[in-house]
Amino acid sequence: MTTPTREELSRRAFLRKCAEQGSATFVFGGMVLTTAMLRLPQEGVPGEPPPKAGKKHPEVIYGFVVDTTKCIGCGSCVRACKAENNVPDGYNRTWVEQYTFYPNGEVVVNSPKGGEDGFSDDFPDSNQPGEIGQRPDRGFFVPKLCNHCIDTPCIQVCPVGASYRTEEGVVLVDAERCIGCGYCVQSCPFGSRYLHPVTKTADKCTWCYHRITKGLKPACVEYCPAKARIFGNVSDPNSEISHILATNRVQVLKSYLGTNPRTRYIGLDSEVI
Amino acid sequence: MHHYVTQGYVLPNQAHLYWTTMIALYPYITGIVAGAFIISSLYHVFDKEELKPVSRFSMLMALAFLLFATVPLLMHLGHPERAFSIMFTPNPTSATAVFGFIYSTYLCILSVEIWLVYRADIAYLSHNARSAPMRALYWVLALGVTEVSDAARRLDRRVMIFLAAIGIPAAVFLHGYVGFLFGAVKADPYWASPLMPVIFILSAIVSGIAMVIVCYTVVQWAKGRAVDMKCTQSLMEYAWYFLIIDVSIEALELVNHAYMANEDWRILRQLIMTRLWTSMFIFQVLLGSVIPLLLFGAVTVFKDRIAAGTRQAIGLIGGLLLLVQVAAMRWNVVIGGQMYSKSLRGFIDFHVDFGGQEGILAVLAVFSLPFLTLFAFSRVLPLWGSLATFPKQWLKDDAADIGAQDH
Amino acid sequence: MGHAKHFVRLFGVLAVVVITFLAVRAQAVPKDYGTLGRFRASAITDAKKREPRHIGSEACSDCHDKINKSWAAGKHHTPQCENCHGPGMLHVKVMSEDSVDAYPDQIKKNPKALRVTSGIQECEWCHFKTFERPSVLKSISNVKEHITKTGGTYTAKSKCTDCHDPHTTVTKK
Structure with missing residues (x-):
């Protein structure tokens, strides 16, 4: 154990000084850089994967937001969709789910006819309360529709290229080429697809592609009296949907499956699968 | 239409099953192809001499089943007339699109291999068959080359071994792919499992061997011919080995689901314990796995100490039970995987119809087609080996010596 | 190579099969398949073609101006005309005596083609x-x-x- 010499002390001091100065420079530099990056123009669209090298995002990328806190469960969207798209009985391109929570922990989910005739308290379905014999303590409605996933398994599995995505991000089915194998129906984690009983081809929500390409809103959005459905161009930072996506915490269904839905939800409960 | 009853919350578009009996039948048929082909390859590639009596038959069985593997698929397609689109415009990311190419490649390999095995016989028959139309048919089958030199025979043998060698991975791939079709559907947690292709291959081999045992025993008994005990013994031993691995992996898969206990396990457990109880625990496990394991295990262990007649009966019963096991397994996977909703909150009960395009009758009709084809094959080619077994009355009276053509 | 004659013929047969396949394929594949991606490009135009069945409350006011005005001025304008009355496209066609041959069932059941x-x-x-x-x-x-x-x-x-x-x-x- 020798006492440190002057020389050693000064070296230690020198090192300390270096460290202090260095870290100050580092922190300051970092702040400058961060500020600079914040001021850089934002390339790309929030929530969208980056475009391919040398390419830009399309000018129109559609997005959909469902605000479950606003849904009143009137079923207008379902009726509008069914009429607009001539959806066959027993199938739904969009539907509304009714979630009811009971004090004993039981969760009852219900969607009679997809909500086409609305909902009532007297639970027409056989699996519904009465038997539970309690007053519910919590409840809400959740509208569902095709999620138009960015990494969708339905396009992945279609053997003949009958399921495809338009540049605007809408997932569609070419009924002229669909062979009706049903693999896309199986691969959709959300039950959004069905085989049309008449055409014998896969069918699904198109976000009313025939309407949105004419400047109209999808029927379910247009006729939702509660403004629970918001549709628009996420590529346009000034659109209503971009504003909503920027100012809300949104979620997607079954995010763990990695399908990257373009339909996003506000106020999604963990019981909603 | 089949009848469906739903319980709990089922997503609106899932009120019925999209894939029913035909999709369960499809892997059953391709499975038998794979298994029968493995048996014939054990003789042709691995020189398992004891399997010679069934080597040619199992090859033709593989072909007969392969020819009709597409029928259940076509019967269930909404637009069968567009079926060829999967080869015209195949989507490279689609597992289903691969089917057309794997299938046709394998069909080519198998047909050419059978052609080479039978070429000498075909050439002989093109000269010696009794009726002129039959001679013409053999001439066409021989592609007009009706003389088989020793050099040609040696070449054929080399090509045949090569084809059989690439045929094994092709057969395994064809059937592993069927398992992949289900195992890669992440939307259905009951299907989604990397073990699915392995389970499908193993159960395929088991069902193919079982089908060969059953057919061989039944035909020999019916024709009053002796059953080659060495061959049957060997088949039963192979069936036993593959069954052990098959059952273990199937059990592991289920245990893995239960042990991981993901959010889906609650409903999968209910599914298995109620709706699949009979088809899984009675048919697939008890009747189809435990009993054959004991029967074939006894045969493997005690060999000659069990009387030949008893062993033949064991082969027949065990083989039939294995066919039941694999059929139940296909049912439990294909139908079972759709009997609960993706809401994970409800069930769709499935009651199969008797008539209709996907009813029991249609299933039996499709499943009988390979057997009818095998019967048709037996009118043209000697199923069970050399020409010595070919009916004499179909040959010209002055036919050349059969023995000379035998190899 | 006399002993390989049968293989030559076999390859001939295979070649015929492959050529037939390619020939049929050339005929069967839509010309615009693959121009925008792995699908038929004109499917997009087909999807756009369909006529919207909901025409919007503004279109209703073309004929029902008075009721439209009182609705718009009142407190009950979040639900639109078609929320309760059903889609108006067919109704407009029927009333303006356009051809509605494409929808025989709807018209037979419901001559005005609106929800009752x-x-x-x-x-x-x-x-x-x-x-x-x-x-x-x-x-x-x-x-x-x-x-x-x-x-x-x-x-x-x-x-x-x-x-x-x-x-x-x-x-x-």
């Missing part, structure tokens, strides 16, 4: 009490109770529209 309103069911959709419904709407749970409580006489034929004007929500009487 009951004056009660349309109200129920939003205004019947449901536990799960956010309490932003005025709602009742029982028509009979509601009518008796507000001093009316309930009959089996009672409708919401007896007292409430659905277009403006103004109470009649």
Whole structure:
């Protein structure tokens, strides 16, 4: 154990000084850089994967937001969709789910006819309360529709290229080429697809592609009296949907499956699968 | 239409099953192809001499089943007339699109291999068959080359071994792919499992061997011919080995689901314990796995100490039970995987119809087609080996010596 | 190579099969397949073609101007005309005597091609009490109770529209 010499002390001091100065420079530099990056123009669209090298995002990328806190469960969207798209009985391109929570922990989910005739308290379905014999303590409605996933398994599995995505991000089915194998129906984690009983081809929500390409809103959005459905161009930072996506915490269904839905939800409960 | 009853919350578009009996039948048929082909390859590639009596038959069985593997698929397609689109415009990311190419490649390999095995016989028959139309048919089958030199025979043998060698991975791939079709559907947690292709291959081999045992025993008994005990013994031993691995992996898969206990396990457990109880625990496990394991295990262990007649009966019963096991397994996977909703909150009960395009009758009709084809094959080619077994009355009276053509 | 003659012929057969396949494929694949991706490009144009069935409240005002104005001025304008009356495309066609041959069933069942309103069911959709419904709407749970409580006489034929004007929500009487 020798006492440190002057020389050693000064070296230690020198090192300390270096460290202090260095870290100050580092922190300051970092702040400058961060500020600079914040001021850089934002390339790309929030929530969208980056475009391919040398390419830009399309000018129109559609997005959909469902605000479950606003849904009143009137079923207008379902009726509008069914009429607009001539959806066959027993199938739904969009539907509304009714979630009811009971004090004993039981969760009852219900969607009679997809909500086409609305909902009532007297639970027409056989699996519904009465038997539970309690007053519910919590409840809400959740509208569902095709999620138009960015990494969708339905396009992945279609053997003949009958399921495809338009540049605007809408997932569609070419009924002229669909062979009706049903693999896309199986691969959709959300039950959004069905085989049309008449055409014998896969069918699904198109976000009313025939309407949105004419400047109209999808029927379910247009006729939702509660403004629970918001549709628009996420590529346009000034659109209503971009504003909503920027100012809300949104979620997607079954995010763990990695399908990257373009339909996003506000106020999604963990019981909603 | 089949009848469906739903319980709990089922997503609106899932009120019925999209894939029913035909999709369960499809892997059953391709499975038998794979298994029968493995048996014939054990003789042709691995020189398992004891399997010679069934080597040619199992090859033709593989072909007969392969020819009709597409029928259940076509019967269930909404637009069968567009079926060829999967080869015209195949989507490279689609597992289903691969089917057309794997299938046709394998069909080519198998047909050419059978052609080479039978070429000498075909050439002989093109000269010696009794009726002129039959001679013409053999001439066409021989592609007009009706003389088989020793050099040609040696070449054929080399090509045949090569084809059989690439045929094994092709057969395994064809059937592993069927398992992949289900195992890669992440939307259905009951299907989604990397073990699915392995389970499908193993159960395929088991069902193919079982089908060969059953057919061989039944035909020999019916024709009053002796059953080659060495061959049957060997088949039963192979069936036993593959069954052990098959059952273990199937059990592991289920245990893995239960042990991981993901959010889906609650409903999968209910599914298995109620709706699949009979088809899984009675048919697939008890009747189809435990009993054959004991029967074939006894045969493997005690060999000659069990009387030949008893062993033949064991082969027949065990083989039939294995066919039941694999059929139940296909049912439990294909139908079972759709009997609960993706809401994970409800069930769709499935009651199969008797008539209709996907009813029991249609299933039996499709499943009988390979057997009818095998019967048709037996009118043209000697199923069970050399020409010595070919009916004499179909040959010209002055036919050349059969023995000379035998190899 | 005399001993390989049969293989030469076999390859000939295979070649014929492959060439036939390619020839049929060339005919069967749509010309625009693959130009935009692995699908038929004109499928997009086909998908755009379809005529919207909901025409929008503005279009309704072309003929129903008066009621449209009072609806727009009133408190009940979140639901639009077609929310209760159903899609108007066919109705416009029928009324303007356009060809509606493409929709024989709908016209036979319903000559005006609009939903027949009951004056009660349309109200129920939003205004019947449901536990799960956010309490932003005025709602009742029982028509009979509601009518008796507000001093009316309930009959089996009672409708919401007896007292409430659905277009403006103004109470009649």
